[in-house]
Amino acid sequence: MSLTFEASQDSTQSIKDDIGTLLNLIKTTENDKQRELLIKISIIILVTKFQVFVENILDEFLDWLNRNQFRFVDLPSFIKLNSIKVKIENYKLHQKLKNSQKYKNKNFMKEVKEILNSLNIHFSNEVNDGHLQLKCKFPLGKTGANELSALFSQINGENIYKICDIDDNKLNSLLNIRHNVIHKDATPGLTEGTIISYRDYLIDFIAKIDKYLYDYIRLLKTNTYKAPDVKRKKHTWGNID
Numbered sequence: 001m002s003l004t005f006e007a008s009q010d011s012t013q014s015i016k017d018d019i020g021t022l023l024n025l026i027k028t029t030e031n032d033k034q035r036e037l038l039i040k041i042s043i044i045i046l047v048t049k050f051q052v053f054v055e056n057i058l059d060e061f062l063d064w065l066n067r068n069q070f071r072f073v074d075l076p077s078f079i080k081l082n083s084i085k086v087k088i089e090n091y092k093l094h095q096k097l098k099n100s101q102k103y104k105n106k107n108f109m110k111e112v113k114e115i116l117n118s119l120n121i122h123f124s125n126e127v128n129d130g131h132l133q134l135k136c137k138f139p140l141g142k143t144g145a146n147e148l149s150a151l152f153s154q155i156n157g158e159n160i161y162k163i164c165d166i167d168d169n170k171l172n173s174l175l176n177i178r179h180n181v182i183h184k185d186a187t188p189g190l191t192e193g194t195i196i197s198y199r200d201y202l203i204d205f206i207a208k209i210d211k212y213l214y215d216y217i218r219l220l221k222t223n224t225y226k227a228p229d230v231k232r233k234k235h236t237w238g239n240i241d
Contacts (some may be wrong), residue, residue, distance in 0.1 A: 007056035008210040012203055015049050019199045026192055040181050042195045043188070043192040050202050051138050054209075058136040058151060061213050066130045070220070073125050079132070080122045082154045086133045091115050144175040152209070155216060164208035171205075174198050 001011045014234040022042045029035050065075075072080065075109055121131055136156050139147055144167045145161075152160035161168040182187035 003207060003210050004058050004214040005057050005210050007053055007060050011049055011053035011056070012103075012206055015046065015199060015203060018045055018049070019195065023195065024190060024196075036187055039188070039192075039195060041191050042166075042196070043178050043181055043190070045172070046195075046198055046202060047140065047174060051140055054148060054151065055136050057209060057213065058134060061155075061202055061217075062132065062134050062136065064217060065132050066128060069127045069129055071125055072122055072128050072131075075128065075132070076156065076220070078156050079134075079154070080221075083133045084119050084122055086117075086135055086154075087119060090133070091118075113181050114234040140171055140175065140178070145169075145172045155213075160209065160212070164205065166205050166208060167201075170198075170201055174201075183200075 003012065019042055021215075022045070026035055026038045049100070051186070065079075085105065086239055093112070096108075103142075119133065135151060140150060147166070148171070149160055157233070177186075177188050177190070183186065196224075
């Protein structure tokens with residue numbers, strides 16, 4: 001399966017190269033402790049590279065949406081409303097308004113007005129020139145599979161595991177092993193075959209996430225009215241027309 005996003009291409013190659021090197025070392029060592037250490041390192045590297053991939057591909061996807069300058073009126077409601085939600089959380093407007101002593105301050109009023117304008121633009125005919133926002137950070141933990149699902153549900157409210165036909169239990173298992181290795185210095189007793197299985201699982205997942213975002217963009221480009229007076233900035237990555 002060909003990959004569109006640089007994040008997908010880079011992460012896939014990096015996983016293949018680094019895990020391949022570690023597997024070769026595992027095969028050649030006759031020291032059980034060294035072998036166990038290399039397997040632990042393999043688990044940590046797999047999860048870390050996948051975390052980096054998720055954050056990078058969401059950043060890249062958001063950057064594409066923001067640089068191609070679609071009008072807000074032509075963007076799907078779901079992703080616009082999610083952008084508003086993210087902005088409201090970031091601005092913490094409800095907390096700012098708690099202190100009524102600031103209400104007579106002209107600068108405070110100006111700040112509030114700017115925040116409201118930033119939200120209101122989502123309902124306008126204005127061109128999206130960097131205004132759309134998504135959460136792109138992927139915090140790791142025992143609930144990492146749920147956190148990953150929440151990140152991708154921002155786009156269209158869909159379950160990324162169902163869309164990609166991916167077993168979320170396997171990701172939970174991998175994240176749990178990583179958690180135990182780092183926080184409890186656990187010895188998981190894994191084999192080379194287990195590392196290969198997790199490697200192939202993540203590479204497959206990366207490819208399917210890449211296709212999901214690619215398909216979203218293609219559909220958006222097909223269904224969106226393109227105003228003739230809007231000059232879109234050309235992207236430099238991938239093969240999206």
